[in-house]
Amino acid sequence: MPDITQQLYLWIQQIQASAQTGLAFNPNAYDRERYEEFLKLAARMAATVNGNATLDAQLADALAQKWRAEVGEGIPGYVTPKVGVGAVVFNERDQVLLIKRVEGMWAMPTGWAEVGLSPAEVAAKEVREETGMLVTPLRVIGIYDVAKVRGDFNPHFYSILFYCRLDGGELRPHPVETQGAGFFSRDQLPAPMSPHILARLELAWKIHRGEASPVWFDQ
Structure with a gap:
């Protein structure tokens, strides 16, 4: 895997983790929408890195839904290694x-x-x-x-x-x-x-x- 691809995956996971953690702490409606948009953005990036244009949109939607469903509440939802x-x-x-x-x-x-x-x-x-x-x-x-x-x-x-x-x-x-x-x-x-x-x-x-x-x- 080229170094640039590794770096892209790291950035994607950091955006995903930040968005999931933000959603875990009961944000107001405005912030919740922003965090969900960041989660969708990370999913679109991951789908694009996957390299299959035909599957990009479908994969992005599936990833965003999966990541949203994984969000816990409060400290259990704080994403860590x-x-x-x-x-x-x-x-x-x-x-x-x-x-x-x-x-x-x-x-x-x-x-x-x-x-x-x-x-x-x-x-x-x-x-x-x-x-x-x-x-x-x-x-x-x-x-x-x-x-x-x-x-x-x-x-x-x-x-x-x-x-x-x-x-x-x-x-x-x-x-x-x-x-x-x-x-x-x-x-x-x-x-x-x-x-x-x-x-x-x-x-x-x-x-x-x-x-x-x-x-x-x-x-």
Whole structure:
């Protein structure tokens, strides 16, 4: 995707988010009309970027209606980035736990944050559900703005990555959410794996070796 297209998608999502957030806080009739017009404008822009002139009007109407229906009320309607949570786990042989996602890429266990659970609880839950292993999160490795890595704002989300202690369990890859799971040595990592996952694993290995490492965060 060209850089200009990425930037257009970002602007579209920012207009969409601002309009949805404005509608969430019970605006007066005049402001409500303005916010709805901004929502329609963002939908027309998204349809145009789609590049199919025949579908532009139809797609724009459908998008605007969908986005309007998604508006919550008050604070729940304030549009913010989503939050993902991941876990890096090593065994006694200094091998790292990885899963093969349904799309075929290898990565550490991850999942979306859940209402009622802390980020650390989500990390332990995802490891247990995706691999069968039991862990205790010990520290945060990094907080990542995934859009800065992928250039993809759909959806825009932050990822919190934990360094975890392995407590036990039995390796049982989830039959639906993964294509497999296992522990791998640093010099025998599976492929394919994205460069940003490799970079996060390198930081995790430093922490595992006891090297001082502050929490990483994107500027």
